[in-house]
Amino acid sequence: MTDVLNESEDLHGGADGHAGSPLNFIEQVVEDDIAAGKNGGRVHTRFPPEPNGYLHIGHAKSICLNFGLADKYGGQTNLRFDDTNPVTEDTEYVDSIKNDVQWLGFKWENEFYASDYFVRIYAFAETLIQKGLAYVDDSSSEEIAAQKGTPTEPGRTNQYRDRTVDENLDLFRRMRAGDYPDGAKVLRAKVDMTSPNMQLRDPIIYRIKHAHHHRTGDAWCIYPMYDFAHGQSDAIEHITHSLCTLEFEVHRPLYDWFIQQLEIFPSRQIEFARLNLTYTVMSKRKLKQLVEEGHVNGWDDPRMPTIAGLRRRGYTPASLREFADRIGIARRENLIDLGLLEFCIREELNKTTHRVMAVLDEEPLKLVISNYEEGREEMLNIENNPEEETTTYRKVPFSREVYIERDDFMENPPKKFFRLFPGGMVRLKGAYIIKCDDVVKDAAGNITELRCSYLPESRSGSDTSGINVKGTIHWVSVPHAVEAEVRLYDRLFSVENPAADERDFKELINPASLSVVRAFVEPALVEAARSGEQSNFQFMRKGYFVLDADSTADRPVFNRTVTLKDGWAKEQKKN
Ligand code: ATP
Numbered sequence: 001m002t003d004v005l006n007e008s009e010d011l012h013g014g015a016d017g018h019a020g021s022p023l024n025f026i027e028q029v030v031e032d033d034i035a036a037g038k039n040g041g042r043v044h045t046r047f048p049p050e051p052n053g054y055l056h057i058g059h060a061k062s063i064c065l066n067f068g069l070a071d072k073y074g075g076q077t078n079l080r081f082d083d084t085n086p087v088t089e090d091t092e093y094v095d096s097i098k099n100d101v102q103w104l105g106f107k108w109e110n111e112f113y114a115s116d117y118f119v120r121i122y123a124f125a126e127t128l129i130q131k132g133l134a135y136v137d138d139s140s141s142e143e144i145a146a147q148k149g150t151p152t153e154p155g156r157t158n159q160y161r162d163r164t165v166d167e168n169l170d171l172f173r174r175m176r177a178g179d180y181p182d183g184a185k186v187l188r189a190k191v192d193m194t195s196p197n198m199q200l201r202d203p204i205i206y207r208i209k210h211a212h213h214h215r216t217g218d219a220w221c222i223y224p225m226y227d228f229a230h231g232q233s234d235a236i237e238h239i240t241h242s243l244c245t246l247e248f249e250v251h252r253p254l255y256d257w258f259i260q261q262l263e264i265f266p267s268r269q270i271e272f273a274r275l276n277l278t279y280t281v282m283s284k285r286k287l288k289q290l291v292e293e294g295h296v297n298g299w300d301d302p303r304m305p306t307i308a309g310l311r312r313r314g315y316t317p318a319s320l321r322e323f324a325d326r327i328g329i330a331r332r333e334n335l336i337d338l339g340l341l342e343f344c345i346r347e348e349l350n351k352t353t354h355r356v357m358a359v360l361d362e363e364p365l366k367l368v369i370s371n372y373e374e375g376r377e378e379m380l381n382i383e384n385n386p387e388e389e390t391t392t393y394r395k396v397p398f399s400r401e402v403y404i405e406r407d408d409f410m411e412n413p414p415k416k417f418f419r420l421f422p423g424g425m426v427r428l429k430g431a432y433i434i435k436c437d438d439v440v441k442d443a444a445g446n447i448t449e450l451r452c453s454y455l456p457e458s459r460s461g462s463d464t465s466g467i468n469v470k471g472t473i474h475w476v477s478v479p480h481a482v483e484a485e486v487r488l489y490d491r492l493f494s495v496e497n498p499a500a501d502e503r504d505f506k507e508l509i510n511p512a513s514l515s516v517v518r519a520f521v522e523p524a525l526v527e528a529a530r531s532g533e534q535s536n537f538q539f540m541r542k543g544y545f546v547l548d549a550d551s552t553a554d555r556p557v558f559n560r561t562v563t564l565k566d567g568w569a570k571e572q573k574k575n
């Protein structure tokens with residue numbers, strides 16, 4: 001287990017359920033605030049997605065953190081849509097976000113929208129103007145950027161900075177009234193053009209954007225910038241602890257400056273490292289590109305790191321929460337091994353799934369068991385899961401003809417090949433020991449079937465044959481087999497950290513991230529999956545699989561969630 005935990009030393013496991021583990025730094029801040037009697041001991045967090053895409057596993061970390069913290073300290077969490085950017089946002093995203101948060105197992109106290117605060121945020125802007133702390137600037141965005149200076153050179157002020165309060169109020173009201181085209185003017189906070197912190201060099205707080213908003217329609221043609229919406233929304237909702245990712249650390253002085261100048265509720269911003277995961281990208285902008293340019297089949301493609309993709313891949317809410325718990329909270333950026341996420345789902349599915357048989361092969365090999373009566377069929381009892389406390393069994397049909405995978409037979413086997421070969425014996429899992437008597441070939445020399453014989457006294461559970469065979473292989477009875485499509489997924493990118501690569505991330509897509517194979521599976525498993533009785537399975541020797549929504553009445557489709565062992569880590573050790 002420890003070899004997949006690729007993380008820095010300042011990580012702590014989550015607190016819940018790990019009695020005695022030290023507090024993470026955010027819990028420490030919260031406990032200090034409670035001890036100091038701040039906010040009357042109240043803890044109120046929020047999860048603030050921008051509805052411009054589907055949530056990914058990084059958001060899941062933030063969700064677990066915000067909701068987990070409130071839970072731990074008897075507090076509350078709001079779901080707040082940070083919808084201040086009309087062009088990129090959509091109700092489709094709002095719906096998917098709500099669905100994903102609920103699916104993860106969390107319940108928000110309130111569902112809020114930053115756009116519901118547009119009137120109040122606008123009023124905050126007028127307050128700043130009235131205090132002489134904001135001004136309308138007519139400069140172009142290029143001029144503003146040029147005047148801003150660099151981290152080592154102070155910025156320069158311009159003539160608009162000296163506009164009077166009345167002039168600013170009038171211009172700002174006219175901006176709101178729609179008197180100017182996009183980009184003609186902006187409202188800037190008057191902070192400090194010489195501050196070493198670039199964020200404080202008179203940041204833009206309102207811009208003109210004549211665009212339809214998914215909730216407010218055409219009511220507004222000016223929209224607040226992130227820095228003038230986020231903290232203000234936190235204050236309006238009386239959020240006590242506003243958790244955000246590290247890149248906002250440099251925004252914190254501005255966050256606090258607005259609180260001070262506007263005399264609003266003093267929410268406390270705390271930053272933590274965003275989750276980065278190997279072999280994938282985690283920015284919504286990039287994920288959106290993958291979807292829109294057809295590199296994947298939608299936001300819920302099982303290769304995507306989105307919550308919807310992971311769900312379709314067969315991940316469970318508990319496995320994602322477990323993952324978030326294990327990676328903990330860090331104050332430094334880090335890259336987490338995808339193997340850890342896979343470890344979390346494998347651990348869970350090992351405990352919960354039935355072991356079933358599926359022959360994954362375009363052209364499986366047919367065994368004909370010559371001494372098994374034609375037309376006879378037996379229902380064998382096969383154990384569902386050796387991990388179960390109370391063993392349960394299911395019925396699996398056996399008959400004279402069974403399919404096995406071609407890889408489980410070799411005509412000229414090397415030493416230590418314990419599967420089937422001419423004259424050799426194996427056990428058919430849960431059934432009988434068989435012997436390969438003859439290999440049947442077509443005119444071209446391709447093997448078409450194997451003639452075998454079975455030992456009637458070797459039936460699993462009541463074996464009196466006294467024969468020990470080294471190999472056990474899985475099989476499916478030919479007349480009972482259900483043909484299925486199986487989708488085998490691999491990592492979406494072929495390099496560990498595509499975001500850090502110089503090449504365009506789309507050039508780094510793993511060309512073999514999806515392969516589709518034909519399979520023959522036990523009939524009972526299809527029934528169980530279709531009835532919703534079970535959705536995740538272990539296909540013996542193959543990995544964990546889940547029924548996909550693309551299944552049709554005559555052709556079930558299964559996605560491979562994860563292989564049985566971490567084949568990748570093993571491969572890397574060899575090299
Ligand atoms: P992206 O860059 O993927 O679009 P974002 O930060 O713009 O992400 P938001 O919808 O604004 O996406 O994020 C909602 C919340 O989720 C924020 O509080 C943000 O800090 C957090 N979050 C986003 N990505 C991650 C991540 N990779 N790890 C942890 N938290 C994240």
Ligand code: MG
Pocket residue numbers: 050
């Ligand atoms: Mg964002």
